[in-house]
Amino acid sequence: MRFKLGLQLTAVFLLITFLVVGTAGYLFFNTFRRRLIDERSMAQLTQTNIIASGVAPLIGEDQVEARQILRTRSREVGARLVFLDPRGRVALDASAGMAERHLEGERLDHPLVESALAGGQETSVQFLDGVGWTMYSTVPVIRRGEIIGVLFVSEGIDDIVAALVDLSRQLAFYLGASGIIVMLATIGIGQYLTAPLGRLTRAAERLGAGNLAERVDIRRRNEVGRLGEAFNRMAAQLEQVDRSRRRFIGDASHEMRTPLGTAKIVLESLLAQQTHDPETRRALQTIEEGVDRLAGLVNSLLVLTRLEHAKASGSEERWQDIDLRELAHQVSADCRPLADEKALRLEVNAANLVEVHGDEDALYRAVRNLVENAIRYTPRDGRVEVAVGRVGARAFLQVRDTGNGIAPEDLPYIFERFYRPDDARSRQAGGFGLGLAIVSEAVELHGGRIDVSSKPDEGTVMTIELPAADVE
Amino acid sequence: MMRVLLVEDETGFAGGLKRRFAQEGIEVDMVSDGRQGLDRARSGGYDLVLLDLMLPKMDGIEVCRELRRNSEVPVIMLTARDDDVDKILGLEIGADDYLTKPFNFRELQARIRAVMRRARVRNTPGVNEERIQLGGLILDARRRAVLVDGDPVDVTAREFDLLWLLACHPERVFTREELLDRIWGFDHHGDTRMVNVQVRRLRQKIESDRAEPRFLRTKWGVGYYLIDEECPR
Ligand SMILES: Nc1ncnc2c1ncn2[C@@H]1O[C@H](COP(=O)(O)OP(=O)(O)OP(=O)(O)O)[C@@H](O)[C@H]1O
Numbered sequence: 001m002r003f004k005l006g007l008q009l010t011a012v013f014l015l016i017t018f019l020v021v022g023t024a025g026y027l028f029f030n031t032f033r034r035r036l037i038d039e040r041s042m043a044q045l046t047q048t049n050i051i052a053s054g055v056a057p058l059i060g061e062d063q064v065e066a067r068q069i070l071r072t073r074s075r076e077v078g079a080r081l082v083f084l085d086p087r088g089r090v091a092l093d094a095s096a097g098m099a100e101r102h103l104e105g106e107r108l109d110h111p112l113v114e115s116a117l118a119g120g121q122e123t124s125v126q127f128l129d130g131v132g133w134t135m136y137s138t139v140p141v142i143r144r145g146e147i148i149g150v151l152f153v154s155e156g157i158d159d160i161v162a163a164l165v166d167l168s169r170q171l172a173f174y175l176g177a178s179g180i181i182v183m184l185a186t187i188g189i190g191q192y193l194t195a196p197l198g199r200l201t202r203a204a205e206r207l208g209a210g211n212l213a214e215r216v217d218i219r220r221r222n223e224v225g226r227l228g229e230a231f232n233r234m235a236a237q238l239e240q241v242d243r244s245r246r247r248f249i250g251d252a253s254h255e256m257r258t259p260l261g262t263a264k265i266v267l268e269s270l271l272a273q274q275t276h277d278p279e280t281r282r283a284l285q286t287i288e289e290g291v292d293r294l295a296g297l298v299n300s301l302l303v304l305t306r307l308e309h310a311k312a313s314g315s316e317e318r319w320q321d322i323d324l325r326e327l328a329h330q331v332s333a334d335c336r337p338l339a340d341e342k343a344l345r346l347e348v349n350a351a352n353l354v355e356v357h358g359d360e361d362a363l364y365r366a367v368r369n370l371v372e373n374a375i376r377y378t379p380r381d382g383r384v385e386v387a388v389g390r391v392g393a394r395a396f397l398q399v400r401d402t403g404n405g406i407a408p409e410d411l412p413y414i415f416e417r418f419y420r421p422d423d424a425r426s427r428q429a430g431g432f433g434l435g436l437a438i439v440s441e442a443v444e445l446h447g448g449r450i451d452v453s454s455k456p457d458e459g460t461v462m463t464i465e466l467p468a469a470d471v472e
Numbered sequence: 473m474m475r476v477l478l479v480e481d482e483t484g485f486a487g488g489l490k491r492r493f494a495q496e497g498i499e500v501d502m503v504s505d506g507r508q509g510l511d512r513a514r515s516g517g518y519d520l521v522l523l524d525l526m527l528p529k530m531d532g533i534e535v536c537r538e539l540r541r542n543s544e545v546p547v548i549m550l551t552a553r554d555d556d557v558d559k560i561l562g563l564e565i566g567a568d569d570y571l572t573k574p575f576n577f578r579e580l581q582a583r584i585r586a587v588m589r590r591a592r593v594r595n596t597p598g599v600n601e602e603r604i605q606l607g608g609l610i611l612d613a614r615r616r617a618v619l620v621d622g623d624p625v626d627v628t629a630r631e632f633d634l635l636w637l638l639a640c641h642p643e644r645v646f647t648r649e650e651l652l653d654r655i656w657g658f659d660h661h662g663d664t665r666m667v668n669v670q671v672r673r674l675r676q677k678i679e680s681d682r683a684e685p686r687f688l689r690t691k692w693g694v695g696y697y698l699i700d701e702e703c704p705r
């Protein structure tokens with residue numbers, strides 16, 4: 001994902017570079033080639049004309065002398081000279097007697113010959129097998145205003161070809177070099193542009209995952225820098241909103257405690273009187289249960305906001321070294337009365353010292369909620385076991401019960417706030433569905449994990465895994 | 473006959489609590505603001521002061537701090553907020569215990585019993601200066617000796633000081649900050665891990681099972697206290 005934008009940029013720029021440099025190179029090459037060939041053909045025509053006029057008087061008069069001149073000139077200019085009679089037959093070949101194959105007496109069918117017989121002077125370039133690139137030119141041989149033949153010259157132009165090959169090599173080199181430069185430059189620019197975007201993306205993901213303290217540090221005087229600033233402002237605002245939400249819940253909960261305290265003590269004083277008829281007593285007890293429930297809700301909300309606050313502030317200042325064995329024993333001692341009420345066996349299994357570094361209150365609440373759940377959701381005469389252990393750098397605390405279990409379809413949701421399965425709601429077991437939310441919040445605060453495995457009607461195993469602290 | 477002063481501006485609450493105390497045969501005097509509360513508590517004769525945290529004129533924290541200048545009367549704070557526990561229990565304010573509303577009256581009774589017994593331990597003439605016995609744990613200040621179920625235990629000077637401080641106020645929870653200030657002095661401020669380490673060592677000496685301490689207990693999320701095995705609970 002991170003390279004996408006940079007790659008696109010590189011591809012587009014490379015395309016543009018090849019188009020521009022390639023077209024320019026092609027045009028330049030063509031112009032250059034035409035120039036070289038035009039110059040050469042001009043030179044060749046001029047030369048041919050001179051030879052033609054030199055040879056014209058001798059044609060038909062002194063064949064030997066004419067051949068001799070052609071031969072000399074041919075050697076001078078490094079070209080092959082052939083004289084054709086007006087019917088297109090080779091009358092004189094300068095290389096006759098030297099070349100392995102001379103053309104005298106043969107017909108030369110070539111468009112240039114015809115055009116020369118018609119009075120034109122032309123050149124053309126052709127590729128000949130075994131010889132290479134060759135330039136032909138034909139000039140009419142005129143004596144007293146009459147065309148008496150054609151002088152046909154063929155000359156290798158390897159030098160021009162070599163120059164052109166050299167040029168195309170250079171052009172290719174420049175094309176390649178500019179391609180590489182553009183590629184490196186755009187990859188650099190791409191990095192420059194996308195690196196902060198990548199950081200922003202990851203920051204946004206973490207922010208989305210709940211870490212509202214997330215900020216980015218992008219010092220750029222361009223749009224990317226502005227985006228970074230906007231991101232930071234947004235995160236700060238979110239944090240502010242979250243903080244005031246927490247403060248609101250905290251304040252509201254605290255405010256509720258005063259009237260709840262009044263209701264509770266008044267109810268207790270009323271219930272302590274012996275004078276009520278049974279119906280009134282039952283009514284008072286119902287009200288008291290309601291007050292207790294509300295007080296429990298307020299407590300859970302306060303614990304949750306406190307944990308949220310601890311997580312948001314990220315402060316470990318108050319963290320302690322905590323002996324998980326002692327914690328397990330303490331929680332089970334505190335929960336013993338609940339277990340006894342249902343005749344449950346409540347056991348702690350903790351042989352070795354296991355310590356973690358953390359928030360004492362948070363961990364106590366977490367373990368307490370797990371044990372209370374195990375007791376609450378296990379029928380009479382069942383068993384609840386708290387075990388503590390350590391594997392490598394991970395500390396474990398496991399609460400295991402022989403209770404109702406949790407239906408698979410409820411499992412993904414039980415850690416959500418206020419989630420209670422329907423059957424549990426209808427049962428009188430009566431919590432709010434905040435216990436496990438507190439557990440997961442507390443475990444998250446410590447960078448730990450929580451794992452559940454449960455079989456309906458067989459039991460549940462909840463395992464908290466925390467980074468272990470080194471002991472002593 | 474126990475005399476209790478209740479300083480509370482919430483009249484419904486004060487009335488309910490007074491009636492509940494009356495049902496137990498305990499007379500409670502009520503005042504509804506901090507200034508008056510302080511005057512009444514000073515002019516005295518009370519065995520216990522129940523102090524609301526949020527009071528008109530002078531809040532509970534200030535009342536307690538003022539009262540502590542010249543009175544050792546046990547004070548239990550009643551509060552709707554539990555986020556300043558450290559402060560309430562701290563050295564500066566000097567409350568003996570606190571309870572958050574709403575609470576069970578039974579819970580309040582238990583706290584009162586502990587606080588009263590603590591006051592008695594403190595006030596028994598001659599004994600508290602030299603020797604404190606809390607069930608199976610005996611501290612002898614003159615010889616700086618510790619006995620667990622009659623067996624002597626070797627402790628360092630600092631460990632003895634820590635134990636002695638806790639033993640002078642059995643069942644009273646001390647925050648780590650307070651222990652640090654009192655035993656180590658203010659120059660160690662903030663380094664509460666030292667308290668942890670010290671407690672761990674002390675437990676190794678006086679407890680048969682550190683995971684289930686019999687004497688030196690943890691009040692989770694608050695601090696440490698020494699249990700009084702004789703205190704009814
Ligand atoms: N040990 C367990 N055995 C069976 N079901 C459990 C167990 N622990 C939790 N559950 C199920 O998960 C649900 C959510 O648990 P959670 O502790 O969050 O809320 P609660 O116990 O219903 O209420 P609260 O804890 O707020 O008083 C419970 O209602 C219960 O159905």
Ligand SMILES: [Mg+2]
Binds near residue numbers: 372435436
């Ligand atoms: Mg629960």
